């Protein structure tokens with residue numbers, strides 16, 4: 001029997017495509033874009049076009065497993081669900097009795113599921129009163145904190161308003177890889193009416209190659225460029241004084257104390273960009289009527305990442321583009337979708353316990369005391385690959401006295417360290433409610449096929465464990481659709497006004513607020529050039545660019561800086577179970593500029609050793625000039641078995657960003673040399 005089911009793409013991606021799953025005899029045989037969605041417009045990306053291969057992958061885990069070998073060896077025996085769940089509940093109860101609930105840590109992340117599957121695992125641990133996860137610091141907590149301090153906790157501009165823009169700037173985002181529907185919309189406007197596109201990125205990405213102006217900025221210098229542009233806008237009389245006076249706070253101080261330090265010549269020295277290009281960018285921006293900046297997370301993945309995003313997010317305040325449809329800045333939209341999230345995420349439990357930062361898992365598994373973490377539940381996360389200090393993560397996971405459960409569709413590097421592995425259903429196999437984080441859409445996605453093997457969804461596993469742990473909250477007894485109805489109760493704005501009949505019939509629900517210009521939800525209600533909140537945290541109240549002393553010391557010891565970027569056919573590790581995509585992405589590799597390769601006697605195709613104080617890894621080398629000298633690019637994070645040796649996060653530190661306690665992958669310095677001939681490549 002053949003059918004078509006309208007589903008929603010759950011992968012960690014701003015677009016949230018509506019998709020059609022073609023099902024034959026109960027199996028998904030093809031996934032394609034849904035032609036009836038206004039934004040995602042009938043096409044899926046190159047990864048998700050293969051999601052039939054993901055859901056049917058022969059590498060999926062079929063049954064629950066228990067460890068039968070040493071920790072981390074990946075030796076398991078199949079067990080039944082009852083045995084698995086009973087074992088987990090019994091161990092948790094014993095640990096809680098001896099050490100209290102803080103000895104448990106639920107480490108569940110957003111990846112690749114909708115709101116109820118994502119939320120209910122956290123709800124389970126919230127209700128149990130365990131140690132909590134400060135989630136998302138591996139990803140967007142820095143850019144979110146910088147945005148909140150500057151603009152406030154509200155959604156950004158609507159990417160679909162790019163049809164009204166007269167200039168687009170992709171600033172630290174490789175849109176052709178990570179935001180393909182926004183990119184497609186911008187490119188259509190470029191073809192139709194010559195919409196100019198500027199790309200600011202240390203890598204000449206696919207997006208950069210298609211741009212009208214490409215600025216190969218030095219990593220970590222975006223704040224200087226943004227302040228340099230402001231300097232020129234003021235110099236040339238292009239600042240919108242009326243908007244600055246009515247909608248912003250503290251620009252006078254920036255103008256007096258900060259902008260004089262950023263004349264074009266100095267900005268050129270800091271950023272490595274020619275003065276002429278800085279002038280060109282400022283002139284384009286200052287003369288545009290509706291310039292839209294797509295703020296990218298790329299510029300935040302380093303020590304002063306918050307300052308970078310904040311300075312760039314202030315630019316539309318100088319020109320007043322925040323007031324214009326098609327102008328302003330696109331970042332995250334979720335803050336303007338007010339659902340009753342607590343119904344799922346916080347059904348009961350103490351208001352506060354203690355927290356573990358998502359990116360310090362290794363550190364906290366090894367060093368947390370009173371009580372130490374004795375039980376760990378990981379869902380939809382692969383920290384042994386995707387967390388910085390990956391060696392420490394692996395050491396922590398290898399603790400004999402740690403009881404670890406991993407819930408994942410695949411036997412990941414992390415799952416290999418588990419005591420119990422639970423096979424997870426994926427989004428094609430579950431019902432769920434979805435809300436985009438990079439667009440204004442909400443949609444119900446139906447289950448297209450029964451879970452493969454004995455896989456169960458996050459939602460089902462959270463409910464089963466809640467019942468065994470004696471939790472009485474109603475949410476742990478509801479169907480996914482009834483749980484989604486709880487999310488809608490008390491919801492406000494366009495999401496709250498959604499017609500449940502249309503929603504649960506699978507119609508995409510547009511949840512953009514009527515356009516009234518960018519809202520500001522800072523304490524002053526204005527765009528804050530001067531932030532008292534930041535000052536209270538001991539951070540500069542005004543935007544600025546300063547070198548970081550720790551980075552400067554590292555740079556003296558090691559010649560190359562790490563540039564990290566998304567994989568085109570892999571998103572982190574979630575598609576590594578698809579053989580076709582693994583091959584499309586190729587062997588894990590790094591890129592050096594020809595000058596740096598020549599200086600080391602290296603050539604394309606060589607196996608090379610990347611090393612610093614934290615360790616060494618082995619990758620294949622590509623030599624080309626898509627990056628500047630002094631940089632080594634490593635796209636994606638790949639499981640250990642795929643590379644010659646190791647994975648990139650073994651070289652990255654778990655130091656925090658200036659804002660939001662986020663990850664600083666790119667504050668990593670290293671050296672690249674030949675792979676020792678004595679070791680097999």
Ligand SMILES: Nc1nc2c(c(=O)[nH]1)N[C@H]1C(S)=C(S)[C@@H](COP(=O)(O)OP(=O)(O)OC[C@H]3O[C@@H](n4cnc5c(=O)[nH]c(N)nc54)[C@H](O)[C@@H]3O)O[C@H]1N2
Nearest residue numbers: 012172173174178200203219220296297298299566571572
């Ligand atoms: N194909 C694909 N799509 C993805 C993902 C993926 O891995 N693969 N990941 C998903 C997830 S979880 C996320 S969070 C988003 C992230 O999507 P983005 O917001 O695009 O962020 P990044 O992927 O971190 O980096 C984007 C770009 O920033 C550049 N960059 C690095 N350092 C700097 C800098 O100092 N200044 C400037 N101006 N640019 C810099 C990099 O070269 C890279 O091209 O994408 C999502 N979509």
Ligand SMILES: Nc1nc2c(c(=O)[nH]1)N[C@H]1C(S)=C(S)[C@@H](COP(=O)(O)OP(=O)(O)OC[C@H]3O[C@@H](n4cnc5c(=O)[nH]c(N)nc54)[C@H](O)[C@@H]3O)O[C@H]1N2
Nearest residue numbers: 111112139380381382386407408424426564572573574665
């Ligand atoms: N060096 C470096 N490291 C980085 C980054 C970087 O730029 N550079 N980027 C960071 C960013 S932006 C992010 S978001 C993180 C991502 O880090 P992670 O979230 O750890 O990585 P993913 O590979 O996206 O997904 C994790 C796991 O979820 C599983 N999964 C998929 N669907 C389901 C499901 O329905 N249920 C369950 N239980 N599991 C499921 C997948 O099989 C996969 O093993 O990585 C970060 N790490």
Ligand code: SF4
Nearest residue numbers: 009013016017045048
């Ligand atoms: S573009 Fe993003 S939302 Fe669309 S199919 Fe690909 S991963 Fe999913």
Ligand SMILES: [Mo]
Nearest residue numbers: 012138139140
């Ligand atoms: Mo992310």
